[in-house]
Amino acid sequence: MKKDFYEILGIAKGADAAAIKKGYRKKAIEFHPDKNPGDKTAEEKFKEAAEAYEVLSDPAKKQKYDQYGHQAFDGSGGFGGGGGHGGMNMDDIFSQFGDIFGGGGFGGFGGGGSRGPQRVKGSNLRIKVKLTLEEIANGVEKKVKVKRKVQAPGVSYKTCSTCNGQGQVMRVTNTILGRMQSASTCPTCGGAGQQLDKKPAEADAQGMIQEDETVSIKIPAGVVDGMQLKVSSKGNDAPGNSVPGDLIVAIEELEHEFLKREGENLHYDLYISFPEAILGVSKDIEAVNGKVRIKLEDGIQSGKILRLKGKGIPNINGYGNGDLLVHVNVWTPKELNKEQRQFFEKNMDSDNFIPNPEKSDKSFFEKVKDMFS
Template sequence: MSEDFYDVLGVSRDADEDEIKKAYRKKATEYHPDVSDDPNAEEKFKKVKKAKEVLTDEEKRSAYDRMGHDRFEQAEKRGGFDGGGGGQRGNPFGGGGGMGGGMGGFEDIFNNLFNGGGGGQRGNRPQKGADLRTRLTLDLEDAYEGVEKQVTVTRPEACPDCDGKGHPADADVETCPECNGQGQTTTVQQTPFGRMQQTQTCRRCGGDGELYSETCSTCGGDGQVRNEATLSVDIPAGIRDGQSLRMEREGAPGENGGPNGDLLIEIQITDHETLRREGDDLYVQLPISFPQAAFGATVDVETLDGTVEMDVPEGTQSGETFRLKGKGMPRLQRRGQGDLYVQVQVVTPESLNKEQKAALEQFAEAGGDEVEVKEGFFEKIKNSF
């Protein structure tokens, strides 16, 4: 499981709070130690919980986005966000008062939070590309067997003519006068803690620190173009409707040399003509005749793995359900399969020939449901059908 909090929850970096909470609930259910078979479930559950706590806290999320995962974790360990060492939340200098001695390592934390003094140019820092989403429709047979499918997506890609730079290689270049080549501009504010400076990416040069005489005619200076890509995706046996598959690094391109985002494929499974799915189990209704129900019979049942035989015992009532163990869906990432539940429905014939009518009239005259009829009479009815 990736350490990055966005990857842990499987959301894009611009996901809103509702998306984050929804993803958390799904992951928490998947990795809860009480229900998960994953040997590392407890560790993964803790990571999911930590990711949700950070990304649903506006202050912490802002800091996390600015600092990156490793620096954020270091800052938390040093007490920068949870009031460690006697400090109050939101005051990275602690409760000792002011900006005087004892500030210790908090100066670095503060600079990281606001990209201040020597914190680096945010615009030039490698950033992971955005995650993309698409849907793939399967039938129940595909979900049962596990197959390889192709999915076509339209996605941004690095412009091939300018290599993602947004300008021709031979374009004239000059230093940005707005930021003096720094790629960032700095503003100073007076706060109760003293003068604080905040650094932002330069709006004129976009953080490059340079301006170019030409823009790429292919991408218009964006550095990206949109192309169709056809990808092969392996569908695991037993996948359920609504689940998503992640194809790493198949999303939007990163910035400043950062890695591509991921492609998330949401699975939709169409309804089957006769079978109904609940979890890993399947359900089907099977019509049988009155003689089959009365005398018992061996009937054929269609499953996703071919036809199997099932014994219907003598005296079976309409609506009774029988279980065929192991004839359901494969258990995703686990051993074994679910079961197939067969509900029999005794079909009353809509029309009878003379022999059939005579046999039933004989049955009715003999006392109907309340009379105990000899086996020879049932054989006569059975033969008449």
Template sequence: MAKRDYYDVLGIPKGSSADEIKKAYRKMAIKYHPDKNPDDKQAEENFKEAAEAYEVLSSPEKRQRYDQFGHAANASSANGGGYGGGMNMEDIFSQFGDIFGGGSPFDGFFGGGGQQRGGGRRVTKGSNLRIKVRLNLEEIANGAEKKIKVNKQVLCGTCDGTGAKDKSSFQTCKTCGGSGAVRRVTNTILGQMQTTSTCPTCNGEGTQITAKCNVCHGDGVVRGEETISINIPAGVSEGMQLSMSGKGNAAPRGGIPGDLIILIEEIPHETLKRDGNNVIYDLHISFIDAALGTSIEVPTIDGKAKIKIDPGTQGGRILRLKGKGVPEVNSYHRGDQLVHINIWTPKALSREERELLEKLQSSPNFKPNPGKHEKSFFERMKEYFE
């Protein structure tokens, strides 16, 4: 696939200044940052594409060559891969981590559970919460909305999560000057080496609190309760985990909230058994109904359904109710209900019943004949799934 024009990637005209290029890159990097778009491959590619464009356009020499030859200049590059090519995520963060002077271009926007890449101002992330949600078969088949009270860390209402007594309680960190990072220059045999690390005084926050909130004691969070509405899609199964972004514990001092992890637990049905997306029901009929045939109502997820028992039905036969099973998650396909026929035999007989059965016992129709029997249970199961 042909590469897009670098100016189009950053959304700027060709004659843009260095500051305009930097501002445009920062905007694109924030939009497609992997912390903001987890598990989004397209966002990751856009993020890399923006970094590649900035690498070229921020360098006067590379920009001049690009303006003259475009992407064709890659073929004559001495590194064999061309400018901007083959960049990975670590290259991007290490190379552009402090282009805005005082930490990463993403300072104040992303957390990742602690310190930012590049040693800039740190934004913390709250811890995740895990809860169990119990669902019956009807809720699993049709989807459900659950309102659940969750005990967790919430933002302090007194200080709005800042941890400070009031606005005047903040002061700029004197060690890092508010950047959240400190830089050190070390003389080595290769020359001077500059390193950037989180400020040890303010822990990367850039500010210090002179007077803490009396309620949260400077943490910015307190224990509280929140009612969360959870929309559970149809077709979930036992042990499946769902995630709600930002519904976990609040983070100290205005950080990013953690996630809420929902573990699905199925409540066994009284009469129906789930087998993947299919539902199984064991139907017991008398040998008289099996011999003469009948119509019987059976339970399903959606209520009652009437099925026909043909005369001469054998034990072990499987009847299928198409589309009466459980749907697949995020799909229109739905499983079936399989009705297993079982012949019920009475254990106690009256004298009249016994005499009647003894007369029938001598009839050829009541003597087993394997050659005339229908296919076995296992043969029918094999044919069904084939």
């Protein structure tokens, strides 16, 4: 089970941006590879802290994490679809969080400024996947075709002439305190330490071509409309010594013919006739996992709500299922034949037909209040 991101950074849940940044900096100093050479445990904790900061420092990601936990980003069995720190390596960390490491040094350690060429990450791809309510309730594996940019066969790269393969260029500035040296990402190779050497005719100026690829996406049960999942390394490649970007999958929930979703609960409108309401009847109710038979007692009132426990949508974090709420509506006929009309005229003043609600019968507003609480 993955550790809580707030716990990893040693901060309180709901911490603000400043506390998140401070917590990450503290952990990164403690477990920095330059301070703990050859210590695999420290390296893992360093990566855990980077993964936690990647999510909590992004307001949109933080909101999803606070609401849904790790499942908000679980595209196929683990964070980012690959488990284990979202596929991040040390180059990724120093590349993405250079502002935290100070650009050229961090707490007396090498940080992002002394580690040589970076592995440039390709751009992300975004797609929308439409899901039925049944697929959302049960979880589903979808196969989608995406157009990815990949390095063309036969393309070759050479050492960048600007930075000599270091990925960085050094600048010396004269200040009142003396000569200050700083490092910045190479503008020619973007930090990769390589630039294009040879490319086939069909490749673009960066040595890339487009290819169709079928990607399998495991979608957990309980996702909601608008949620985004991430499948690592299924985005575009980048030139040279690079790592692929990610595939971002946006969920779109299709409207169901009979069921209406409200969080993890489902609502179903059941219409019955006067005779059925008077005599009682058994009815088949549409549910996400097939039909469910319920028995309506004789004399049931219009507006009654029947709650079928556990027949709703699963909680995305595995905390059980919501319920299916059946709203009973007694259908009033608009036209009657002569015989039917005479029957109701004859019984108009009958005690059995005069409304006489019991104290236990709830009003419409009480039922609405109960439904939402």
